């Protein structure tokens with residue numbers, strides 16, 4: 001039999017995780033509670049809810065990122081299909097930006113398997129050195145450090161660390177991420193501060209959640225942000241200007257100037 005434990009629908013009732021959607025959930029729960037009920041099969045406690053809210057807010061927007069640009073340029077070509085533009089913006093949530101949260105949570109969960117939260121700083125530094133060495137051997141970056149813009153440190157990280165501490169989710173994965181940053185800085189002379197991906201990966205791993213959800217929550221949060229970009233794109237479009245920047249780099253191309261002259 002083809003079935004799901006998430007729910008079922010009959011002619012006059014919609015059941016989600018054994019609750020009546022119309023009577024038990026609508027008007028009773030907020031979006032984060034509903035999302036976690038569907039994903040985890042249970043209601044979150046207050047601390048979990050606060051942390052997942054935090055992750056969604058973190059993911060929602062970061063300006064004209066590759067995902068916002070992809071969405072806006074897709075909308076330029078297909079304004080009748082907002083869903084295609086949102087999908088385009090989410091497709092790049094990979095191992096370099098946005099979706100990297102999953103790679104980072106996986107990396108931390110594997111690397112910190114034998115560590116305990118109360119272990120010494122030296123134990124964390126030793127694990128950090130080994131993690132960096134393993135990544136180098138595989139010619140992989142360490143997910144969660146480095147940033148093309150926030151080269152002096154990602155302003156989101158201290159706030160995410162503080163809220164994790166306040167809610168009891170500053171554990172061994174956070175400590176390992178900070179140890180990695182320290183080894184890069186103090187022992188390798190590389191300025192590679194922790195970025196928001198490192199913080200989100202630490203939070204997901206310290207909450208004991210499946211790393212896949214680190215990417216999942218980024219997709220949910222960023223989908224909301226992209227809708228903001230597309231709503232603005234409809235009212236004040238910039239997609240054509242972005243394309244014009246590329247056209248203008250080719251001195252043979254007079255189209256952008258001609259379009260401006262015609263206005």
Ligand SMILES: CC(C)(COP(=O)(O)OP(=O)(O)OC[C@H]1O[C@@H](n2cnc3c(N)ncnc32)[C@H](O)[C@@H]1OP(=O)(O)O)[C@@H](O)C(=O)NCCC(=O)NCCS
Pocket residue numbers: 095096097098100140141142143144145146147148190192195196197198
């Ligand atoms: C985000 C990222 C793509 C920025 O890359 P970038 O702007 O090219 O980084 P930089 O030019 O500052 O890199 C400087 C040096 O550090 C290295 N470096 C940068 N990030 C690194 C990382 N995460 N792990 C290991 N080495 C890294 C680069 O290879 C480069 O080395 P080199 O001087 O020997 O060539 C890169 O840091 C990265 O891949 N980070 C991991 C993925 C991640 O966390 N993404 C989320 C970003 S919010």
